[in-house]
Amino acid sequence: MSGAGVPAARERRHTLYFLGEIRAFAPVFLDTEVDMSAVLAHRTATRGTGRPYSLVTYVLHGAARVLADHPEANAAALGGLVPRVLRHGSVDGKLTLDKTLGGRRVVLSAVLPDLDHASLAEIQRQVWHYADGDPATMPEFAALTRLQRLPRLIGAVAFRRVVRPLRTRARRFGTFAVTSLGHRAVDGFHSVGGTTVTLGVGRIVQRPVVRDGRIVIAPIMRLNLAFDHRVIDGAEAADVLTEIKQALEDFTEPDPGPAEPAAAPEPAEAAEPRSPLTEGSPR
Incomplete structure (x- = not known):
């Protein structure tokens, strides 16, 4: 084996471009614990209607509604001599995906638009679409595969030109991001997803909690922001995290709708990469 190493895999170039692009971020990290009893009860109650809802679907559903109430957080910044901040006109969720591309395990992401107006079932159909699909053949990832074929320097420039403009940032990166590693023995983690707010979802663990002065066992999930x-x-960030926690702990769904796959959604123009620390699977 050469002491000089080998070039980074072509299939991971988009991740390296992404990491270079988010260097301007000034990330701060918060975390809390969420009692997932209400979510798991709903998940159990609807399991007989088809495939169960993914836990990240509940997070996307609750977070989108909270971000709609916090337009300051549903925004993006661009640095420079005159820094600019743009409030997004929609609430679009970015979901990370643990996929195989060109025989190599990589992290990809998809943007799910207008989630603040989408039902839980509608969000779940989109999650299934991306979780089940092959990125090598999905039209949503065609631009990504073309990017990977470009020479490295040209690819880096092309990536910046596509993702940097504020007016199209929401379609490229989403307005908030959700990433999960809870399918493994990970309690919590923090990641910067290219959006002002990124949520990291850990595993659910049965733990003792105090309710009405009594110690009971409850399913607890670490939620990081x-x-x-x-x-x-x-x-502002603390308010957002607290309200998402409350949305999950008090979860109710007035009209759950059928939990079954539907036709594929319109192609998201950008399924942009995420940090390699966020290789989660919808669960």
């Missing part, structure tokens, strides 16, 4: 300090401050 990374925010870009250029856009919002800690108090």
Whole structure:
């Protein structure tokens, strides 16, 4: 084996471009614990209607509604001599995916648009679409595979030109990101997903908690939030995290709808990469 090493795999170039692009971020990290009893009860109750809802679907559903109430956090920043901040007109969730491309395990992501208006079932159909699909043949990832075929320097420039403009940032990166490693023995982790708010989802563990003065066992999930300090401050981020926690702990769904796959959604123009620390699977 050569002491000089080997070039990074072509299938991971997009991740390296992405990591270079987010160097301007000023991330700050928060975390909390969520009692997932209500979510798991709903998941159990609807299991007989088809495939069960993914836990990340509940997080996407709750977070989208909270971000709609916090337009300051549903925004993006661009640095430079005159820093700019743009509030997004929609709430679009970025979901990370643990996929195989060209025979290599890679992390990809998909943007799910207008989630603040989408039902839980609608969000789940999109999650299934991306979780089940082959990125080598899906039209949503065609631009990504073309990017990987470009020479490295040209690819880096092309990546920046596509993702940097604020006016199209939501379609490329989403307005918030959700990534999960809870399918493995990971309690919690923090990641910067190219959005002002990124949520990291850990595993659910049965733990003792106090309810009404009594100790009971409850399913507890660690929920982490990374925010870009250029856009919002800690108090706003704390409000967002607290309200997402409350949305999950008090989860109710007025009209759950059929939990079954539907036709594929319109292609997301950008399924942009994520940090290699976020190789999660929808669960």
